[in-house]
Amino acid sequence: MTSTDLYPRVLRALDGTRAVLWPRELLLEGGGVRRRIPLKAIARVKVQGDRSRRLTIVLRTAGHEPVTYGLDCRESRYVQEFAEAVRRVLPEKVSGGPFDGPRLVTEEPLERRLSPRARRVRWALGIGYALGPLALWAGGAGAVLVLVWLLFPWWLFALRWVFGSGADPLREIWGLRTRGIVTEGRLERSIKRYAVEGPVVDYVYSYVDADGMRCERTGPQGGRRTVEIRYDPARSGVAKVGRGTAGWLVAQGVLFLLQLALALWGPVLLVVLLVKGLVR
Numbered sequence: 001m002t003s004t005d006l007y008p009r010v011l012r013a014l015d016g017t018r019a020v021l022w023p024r025e026l027l028l029e030g031g032g033v034r035r036r037i038p039l040k041a042i043a044r045v046k047v048q049g050d051r052s053r054r055l056t057i058v059l060r061t062a063g064h065e066p067v068t069y070g071l072d073c074r075e076s077r078y079v080q081e082f083a084e085a086v087r088r089v090l091p092e093k094v095s096g097g098p099f100d101g102p103r104l105v106t107e108e109p110l111e112r113r114l115s116p117r118a119r120r121v122r123w124a125l126g127i128g129y130a131l132g133p134l135a136l137w138a139g140g141a142g143a144v145l146v147l148v149w150l151l152f153p154w155w156l157f158a159l160r161w162v163f164g165s166g167a168d169p170l171r172e173i174w175g176l177r178t179r180g181i182v183t184e185g186r187l188e189r190s191i192k193r194y195a196v197e198g199p200v201v202d203y204v205y206s207y208v209d210a211d212g213m214r215c216e217r218t219g220p221q222g223g224r225r226t227v228e229i230r231y232d233p234a235r236s237g238v239a240k241v242g243r244g245t246a247g248w249l250v251a252q253g254v255l256f257l258l259q260l261a262l263a264l265w266g267p268v269l270l271v272v273l274l275v276k277g278l279v280r
Helices: 076-089 116-138 143-163 165-179 246-279
Strands: 009-012 018-021 025-030 033-038 042-048 054-059 068-072 106-109 181-195 198-208 214-219 226-231 239-241
Touching: 009 076, 018 076, 042 076, 054 076, 116 143, 143 165, 143 246, 165 246, 181 214, 198 226, 214 226, 214 239
Parallel strands: none
Antiparallel strands: 009 018, 018 025, 025 033, 033 106, 042 054, 054 068, 181 198, 181 226, 198 214, 226 239
């Protein structure tokens, strides 16, 4: 990287994960964990996936199967620029014989700290939200307007969740149906865990994607030594056991519509009450 390049270089993934490039290490921040990857532990970076929007970080290994980290991003241009920035600072040779990059990766809890500006904005919004009903009541507004003021933001949060996290399963199955590739999965191990309904066994299957990278899929489906795995080449980690997607797509679509209906009835009801109150 030349002296005119600025640190840090940041790449944001669709799931909120960030890759942050510093002069001697690459940070992966997401899921409440910060992973510190020394540059000497990285063998190469690749741009893959649908429309070249996936960044794959391949670690150096001592003759073992590749260990990778993947980020699925929105814009191919940013993935290309970040990959080139990483390639410019990677050491060409690492001395010391057989090298095990994964052992150099460290993890630590990720603490989210708000900037002073963000704190001031939150305080201003909170004070405005608290004083709003008093101002409306003092101005002669009816109880309906006060109720709309108090409840409408919460339904907006519900709608945001429905179209954000609530729609993720539907987006995943749609991607599997439209872009999915079927390959063979081999049973590696099983994991027994305890849930509310009792003991549950998760099966870990390994498969090789179209780019030759070894991936894993964990879930309660399966049990046989070999199964068919359908995975989405555009989103790393999105896979299911078996070819079929129609039943899952219908179930997730119905669930999404139910969530949307539950989130919308509140604002619609408040708007109706508001109109009736203004007409009177």
